[in-house]
Amino acid sequence: MTPLEGKVWKTYVSVEGGYNRWSLPYFLKSYDEVITKVGGVRIFDGEINHEEYERYHNDAQYLGEDGSIGYTGGKIRVYVIRRMVGGDIYIQLTGNSASGKLNILQEESFKQTISIMKSDRIQKDLEEKGKVILYINFDLNKTSLKPEGQKAVDEIAEALQGNKDLSIAIHGYIDNLGSDKHNQELSEDRAESVLKALVSSDIDRSRLSSLGFGARNPVGNNDSEEGRAKNRRVELIKQ
Structure with a gap:
């Protein structure tokens, strides 16, 4: 194969x-x-x-x-x-x-259509709206970050360093392909992977928490690849 x-x-x-x-x-x-x-x-x-x-x-x-x-x-x-x-x-x-x-x-080669949100926008949205939706690239069916995913985490770290009073919950979501058990575990592990990457970037662990929600609460149509791509996301929630 x-x-x-x-x-x-x-x-x-x-x-x-x-x-x-x-x-x-x-x-x-x-x-x-x-x-x-x-x-x-x-x-x-x-x-x-x-x-x-x-x-x-x-x-x-x-x-x-x-x-x-x-x-x-x-x-x-x-x-x-x-x-x-x-x-x-x-x-x-x-x-x-x-x-x-x-x-x-x-x-057909994968074409990235989602740009990385910059730290100033992340910080502003967290402070004013209390929530940010990000699309962080992971290796296929794994929890390891791709280089583009690490860049997205770097922007989150910079946003948190810009406001020491910000604490966030990291919520992981994926699409509905796969069993409920697999989806739940993968979303939890990916959220935890982002948390660990932020800790490695000198963000205090006490300012972070992580949860996985599997394929729940979709924001896109799971009947299309475009919709599933929207559902494979990480949400940052101001605490």
Whole structure:
């Protein structure tokens, strides 16, 4: 398994009337013909073994169960359609005696559309509004800060150093992809990670607290990537 970035579309495929009308060979053959007809090339046809699953599954971003492919024992076909412009397209197929699964990814590098809020704005909003919403970049499905995330934390530290009377609660939120337990734990750990980074920047621990809220209280639509990006946030609350 190789990580790729881009737009993802996933679905189950079934036949009206039940599994007795379903044909896995027909499903695979149909997609093989249409993909190769438009220039697609099959690059893998095999099974995901236990060792490979253990290697990648903890780091793979969870994109919801609808059409998920990538479990131990799963037999998958992978195709790629190479394009001069617009990003290559990767297609995964798998199925069983009752239904099929189809995943399509249009490769595209992540584009950051959210700018880092500067310390003076953070300090002003905390003092006047009592709350600030920030978008802090973490490594995929982890609590470690990316370089851009560390820059955002540096701005928070500078804001707190500018007003020694400010104390804040750090509230972590993520999108709804993943189980409730996973989301809760990840949001708590990310909020705590920001707290520890601030302490490392000489902010007194007594001025800080952290809480995680999982996917609760969304500010964006979780049905779109843009909305989920808004929900992956950190809120600073004046105490």
